Amino acid sequence: MDAVSGVTSTAAQTSTSSSSNSATAIASDFETFLTMLTTQLENQDPLDPVDSQDLAVQLATFSGVEQQTRTNALLEDLGGQMGLMNLSQLASWVGMDALASGELYFDGSPIEIRPEIPAVADTAELVVFRSDGTEVQRLAMDTSAETALWAGVGADGNPLPDGAYTLAVASTARGEELPLGQVSAYREVLEVKASGGGTQLVTEGGIEVDSSSVISLRQPL
Numbered sequence: 001m002d003a004v005s006g007v008t009s010t011a012a013q014t015s016t017s018s019s020s021n022s023a024t025a026i027a028s029d030f031e032t033f034l035t036m037l038t039t040q041l042e043n044q045d046p047l048d049p050v051d052s053q054d055l056a057v058q059l060a061t062f063s064g065v066e067q068q069t070r071t072n073a074l075l076e077d078l079g080g081q082m083g084l085m086n087l088s089q090l091a092s093w094v095g096m097d098a099l100a101s102g103e104l105y106f107d108g109s110p111i112e113i114r115p116e117i118p119a120v121a122d123t124a125e126l127v128v129f130r131s132d133g134t135e136v137q138r139l140a141m142d143t144s145a146e147t148a149l150w151a152g153v154g155a156d157g158n159p160l161p162d163g164a165y166t167l168a169v170a171s172t173a174r175g176e177e178l179p180l181g182q183v184s185a186y187r188e189v190l191e192v193k194a195s196g197g198g199t200q201l202v203t204e205g206g207i208e209v210d211s212s213s214v215i216s217l218r219q220p221l
Contacts, residue, residue, distance in 0.1 A: 090192045090199055090211055097186040098201060099215045103131065103166050104185045105205030108159045110149045113167060114215075116181035117143050121171035126150065126183070131164040141169070150185075164205055184215055 104111065117124045121143045128137035128150075137160070141148065150167065152160045169181035187209070191202035199211040 090201075093189045093201065093211075093217060094192060095220070096189055096217050097220050098189050098203070098209065098217055099184050099186050100209045100213045101182040101184045102209060102213070103164050103207050104187055105163070105203065105207055106152045106160060106165050107162050107204065108152065110151045112147060112186050113150050114147050114184045115141060115145065115167075115169045116183065117141070117145070117169055118171055118173065118178055118181065120173045121178060122173055122175075124169055124171040127168045127170050127180070128160075129166045129168070131166070136160065136165075138170070143171070164207060186218070188220060 099114065113126075115124070115126065124141040124143045124145075126137075126139040126141050126148070127135060128139075129135055137154065139150075152165075154160050167183035167185065169183055171178045171181065187203040187207070189201045189203060192211075193200055193202060195208070200208040201211055201214070202208055
């Protein structure tokens, strides 16, 4: 079973279970309502019977609640189906390189990056952070660079340890520090899965990227 079909099966089972539970709840509530209504009629005062209009209101109220519950169940089913459709559409992304910002995995091989350098910047540096937020490297950059390669080589000439890193751009304009800019990087998509109402792309190192944050896709070089 592949990653996408596994998620699809699970999502479908969850949607079916939700609909089944809603239907069971409606049936149970309807039986309870009929029991209460029958008891009310059996124990009413013959000299002061329940007004037929009151009965009509009660029936209409329950009918409205029942209809709303059914509508909610249908909407849940529809949402589940939409999620499955999204997964199916994104299945073709598996094996491709996705360009996105955020944490990435370094395994010793150079990574192509796209830094966001403000047009007004006089100087720019690539800042590298470990997953715990510790800064491990700063490299001077060309302020006009649209793309670059991050080799991941430390000051001692040796590659940084394999692991998760976050890249950012530190720049200045007329001696004033500018806010850190984001750095996007290409990473291979290994899996597509549904998570928290959205769709996540699983990349090397188990790092997840929200599909909505992907800037572009390309075939692996």
